[in-house]
Amino acid sequence: MSRGKKGSNRPLLEDHDIYDITFRWDFNAPKTAQHNALYKAAFCLDPPTDYCSSFGPCPNEDVTGLGSQISLFVTAIVFSIAMLYMPRQCRAMLYAHLTVTFSLMIAAAISISMSQLTYMDSIFVLVSLGSPASFYLWILSFMSFWRPEYFPLNLKGRGSRGSKIEVQILRTLSLASGAFALALALITFVNSNTIQFSQPWCKVELGGDLWFLLLWMVPLTLQLLATVLLFFVALLLCWLWTKRRGYNAPKYTVLVDSDKDKEHASLDAPEEPAIDLVTWTERVLMDQYRGIMTPTLATSIITVLQLIVIPTFTILPHPGTGLPENAATFLILAVGCFAGKPMDGYNGISKWTFYGVRLLALIVVAAWIVAAALIPYVPMIPTVPDMTVVFMVITVSCWCWWRFSRSSMNILLPLVFISLMGIAIVAAGLLSWYLGGRIMLLWLYWTDSFKFGFQFTAEELESRPLKQLPTDYLDTFMPSMVTYSIWIIMWCATSFWAYKIKISFSELGRKTFARAHILKFCTFIVTPNIVWVESTFRTRWSSPSLDLRQALSFGQLFSLIASVLTVLTLFEEALQVDQPTWAAIFFSRKIPGRPVSDASVSESP
Known part of the structure; x- marks a missing residue:
């Protein structure tokens, strides 16, 4: 029997000590309760492949983590603003956007190779990659083959040869992200014996109704x-x-x-x-x-x-x-x-x-x-x-x-x-x-024409599981x-x-x-x-952990820092705009010093 501190005869474990390490899921408690969170963590260490748990697929923090989501949203939105209003900052914002995009792609590729990516996480990656900023970038990259000036990269003051090489590299990377999204869509919706998703039974249980969320546009x-x-x-x-x-x-x-x-x-x-x-x-x-x-x-x-x-x-x-x-x-x-x-x-x-x-x-x-x-x-x-x-x-x-x-x-x-x-x-x-x-759900409720074999109140309809009520999407x-x-x-x-x-x-x-x-x-x-x-x-079936120690890995923390820098750059540009210009923007007036036909804020005022 092992002993305690030096000089103490008391053993670390007595014979009558009983430690309960059994995890149970309490259906009457919220999902965020401590015992439910412990059960979910233990279950997701090695999730089974023959059934889907009551809380759905296990989360993949490397792909759907809180830091990844925030940095993805911030950099994509700021980059779209830069393309429309801040051409001087397009270069820095483009690098930030591609960095966050490729970090998500690499995390998804590693998870796929290890069969740790669920069907839901794959849908999340596809929707995340297809942001408005990415669509703008793909379109401009394709058009830049004929009109290089369309590529969103401010190259004033740089050497022509180096600038051309930089444009070619960045254009290749941007189009590669689009190709990766297409390839991921194929392996997601086409059954394959080579590539296996984690917890495949969850796909069967929940169905493939989430596919149309890919086409948010x-x-x-x-x-x-x-x-x-x-x-x-x-x-x-x-x-x-x-x-x-x-x-x-x-x-x-x-x-x-x-x-x-x-x-x-x-x-x-x-x-x-x-x-x-x-x-x-x-x-x-x-x-x-x-x-x-x-x-x-x-x-x-x-x-x-x-x-x-x-x-x-x-x-x-x-x-x-x-x-x-x-x-x-x-x-x-x-x-x-x-x-x-x-x-x-x-x-x-x-x-x-x-x-x-x-x-x-x-x-x-x-x-x-x-x-x-x-x-x-x-x-x-x-x-x-x-x-x-x-x-x-x-x-x-x-x-x-x-x-x-x-x-x-x-x-x-x-x-x-x-x-x-x-x-x-x-x-x-x-x-x-x-x-x-x-409004479709309410119309069905109003006309009493909900034909799914059951009748519920509107509040009950909202709480139905996804596999029984696709209109929850x-x-x-x-x-x-x-x-x-x-x-x-x-x-x-x-x-x-x-x-x-x-x-x-x-x-x-x-x-x-x-x-x-x-x-x-x-x-x-x-x-x-x-x-x-x-x-x-x-498309994010599993909510990210709110515990920052668990939700933020080093890679996600790095992405957050990059997104914070893009926001600071955006604020810096906004502070350089004078008050008459801001007044013209908010009160729909002519931008000072510009012809009315060109008064749209197509560049940094």
């Missing part, structure tokens, strides 16, 4: 296609209308840019009414609601319109559908309503009428928000940005009726705008139905970008098509984002990254 792509389709339908209708014999192009309107432009504008039709999207919206609002509309309120409405591309956040099946988005846009409209002062006697409108109309409009919006928050099972309740688009459709339709003659556009355009708005609403609803919106964020196209259509129809003016797609893009800085940031940065991050989280 499909909802955005299909909505983009629907947007383009509506745009060309409106263009075709306007083109056919202007081709008729009795059509007379309208005279100049309030849409020309300045009094100087009005003096030089043609009486038949201005050659080029150089007006961007935001300026057009301001002038239509100010002209249609004279005496009631102010520049501050117009800016608030324009800001809300730019936020429509952000996916709607839903807290379902509980009350609060779109509540964060509605609350934020309501505050923006409230500030716009009461920040501007009325002009006494202007257009015969008193202060009481001025503030009364605004207060009544805010009450209607607030009632709409409360109804959306308190009635959780009514599907497809439009948000405040959606209703703002409807308001603009009504406004522009009335404006066209009064500003255009019958021989031009006063009949066609209102019909086109209202019809396309209805089609856009239906299209957005259908796309949300088929492409992952949780449905998105919390519902992208609805189709209605956003109506705003573009109304601007083009009243600014270009009515005057028979042709505009190139490049010029159309410049004038769309000339002052719509928030719209550009939300379209290319916020929306795709929100959808991607959510898809990544939904």
Whole structure:
């Protein structure tokens, strides 16, 4: 019998000492309970291959660890921002993005070679590799074969030979990451006797329903296609209308840019009414609601319109559908309503009428928000940005009726705008139905048509396991970008098509984002990254350990340090931007010192 300390006769273990090293899973306790965590740790030391545990596949901290996820999200988002706004920092951000990407690829490859990668972890790696930044990089890398300047690498001040070699190496690495993703997709979804996944029974138990999360960009792509389709339908209708014999192009309107432009504008039709999207919206609002509309309120409405591309956040099946988005846009409209002062006697409108109309409009919006928050099972309740688009459709339709003659556009355009708005609403609803919106679950509950052989309440439906309820994969964020196209259509129809003016797609893009800085940031940065991050989280079956001593290995700690450095670089660039530029960005104004046609923040201001 072994003894204790020197000089002590007491043994370390007495015969009557009993140590229980049996681990049990308590189904009545949360998964994070200490005894359940110990059971999971012991079980995952050598997981069986013939059945799947109640808590699902065992986690692989080297692949799905907390540090890896945070560094991956941070570097991908910062790199996408750098490609769009900070060309001077693209080189450093590109190296950081490739470093984190290849660390994930190497960890996944080692796990595959040792048969330690589960099916769920493989899906996670695929979704993680296919970030918006990676897609932008792959596209630019492919295009750089013909146009080397497209590759996102700032090479000013460097030798030409060394620069070419660096571009070739980095382009090869970026395309290699895409090739690795394709190869991993093949071995994930094609059965093979050579490559074995860990805990294969979990794949059988949980099914292959997670496969569609790989295509997180499909909802955005299909909505983009629907947007383009509506745009060309409106263009075709306007083109056919202007081709008729009795059509007379309208005279100049309030849409020309300045009094100087009005003096030089043609009486038949201005050659080029150089007006961007935001300026057009301001002038239509100010002209249609004279005496009631102010520049501050117009800016608030324009800001809300730019936020429509952000996916709607839903807290379902509980009350609060779109509540964060509605609350934020309501505050923006409230500030716009009461920040501007009325002009006494202007257009015969008193202060009481001025503030009364605004207060009544805010009450209607607030009632709409409360109804959306308190009635959780009514599907497809439009948000405040959606209703703002409807308001603009009504406004522009009335404006066209009064500003255009019958021989031009006063009949066609209102019909086109209202019809396309209805089609856009239906299209957005259908796309949300088929492409992952949780609104589908509530619609099934509402119509009592859930045909899976069981009936549950909405709360019980949410808690069903994945193998019985595939709709648990449905998105919390519902992208609805189709209605956003109506705003573009109304601007083009009243600014270009009515005057028979042709505009190139490049010029159309410049004038769309000339002052719509928030719209550009939300379209290319916020929306795709929100959808991607959510898809990544939904493929992460095993939550990472919150114990930093277990969750952060040396490699993950190194990745976190690299991501922190990218954030610090981003903040440093932001601090170098002067206050007038920031004011122009947030209030949708022209960037100081730049032409309005180039006022979009396409590079570091």
